[in-house]
Amino acid sequence: MSDPTATSPPPAGVRPLAVVAIAFLVVPLLALGLRTPWSTAATLVTDPVVTQALRLSLTTSVWALAVATVLGLPLAWVLARVSFRGRRLVRALAVLPMVLPPVVGGVALLLAFGRRGLLGAPLEAVTGVTLPFTTAGVVMAEAFVAMPFLVITVESGLRSMDHRYEEAAATLGAGRWTVLTRVTLPLVAPSVAAGMALAWARALGEFGATITFAGNLPGETQTMPLAVYLAVESNREAAHLLSFILLAVSVAVLVRLRDRYLGQP
């Protein structure tokens, strides 16, 4: 495949507009970096608002990633390899939470799993378990919005991989499970890693669905984005510090991925 960057120069106007685009995206991030209260960061980091939010965000995002992976990998497989009627519709539904406004996702989760929800009401009646206002609810909200990222990245990887290795292994007598673990997964591992990184970053940054479905309580459901939302009024320095941490994490994830999320194997 020829290198697309080695062609003739771009048409007039493309470069200046690209520069404006970069500035538009980068200037707010620079401002955040410059205004972070570095001098007080050391004391802020020990503020319970900050530590609770950090700890909660890390715990819930990792759990959400686990849920998204356990459920998302099989879904990606089915979408990539199994042909069935309505596959396009299922794929659209699987990707929907990516496009849906997060707060709408939160409302939908409430209507499904709230105390008067479609499944939430019988759940409470039978087991006494309620999901809103719990850390489990946070994990659900985050997994809901994050899973599509993993599904489409892995599905794209499965589709673009070379099937001949799997066929060769099969003809050499390997069973389906062996083919999966020894051939397929290693070949598709970069896509899985990229999908997991994107899903985790999305789960970490989730706000609208979390605050609507799980509520806002420090230590229990107040993740970093929610803490920032409230701290903007009362403790602006903490808000800036938390914002910068979230920004730094996002940048680290993207840099680590090194273009892999663009779908190249």
Place this chain on the structure above:
Amino acid sequence: MTVRRPVIAVVLVLALAGCTGRDGPAEDEVTVLAAASLTDALTEVAAAYEDATPGARVRLAFDGSQRLASQVIGGAPADVFASADAEQMGRVLDAGLVEGAPAPFAYNQLVIAVAPGNPHDIDEVADLREPDMAVVLAAEEVPAGAYTAQVLAQAGVELRPQSRETNVRAVAARVAMGEADAGIVYHSDVVATGDEIEGVDIPPPDNVPVSYVIAALHDAPNPQGAAAFVDFVQSRAAQQLFPPHGLRATVW
């Protein structure tokens, strides 16, 4: 290709025409930032103001007073600020952004919001301590949350709420939806939410007075409109619109 260019040009022109930015208020437009709990009452007052003042238009934005105060301090182009407590108005005052003096114009009180029929038989604030009770409160940054903290302190009750919402109407909504068994909201929120929630009074001495203050803003784009609206809100014509929404007006 030759058919598309005129279409693109037309679209661009229309888009640019829509983005004229701020070229001043249209006619006599007054932008009012007001506490969420004033939503129903102030919407009616604004309509009455527009009727009484030919050519006037009122733009209303409702949110938690703390959020609105931050917006004003951050340079939001508003004419009037109506706060649910003196503290948020104080932040705006301290920033030198108030024109004249803030005036109280309406009063409210906190009540306990419960499901219709009061299934958990809640009579007083102390009843909210029941172990299985899902209680939701406004966050302490919000005026309603600050008032709630005062009420709880005076009643000597410590609660473990399930969630702290970012504005008081969200608390009422949680109870109305059945996600929470009880919450502490304003009496006006119970009136506004209709049949879906009931209010249980919190008798004095536990209860605290809630008074709303209004002020014209120093950097108002429409200073005359701002002053006129602030005066109107304190006038009899406007004050009589408050009681049906659960707010008490200045005694006439």
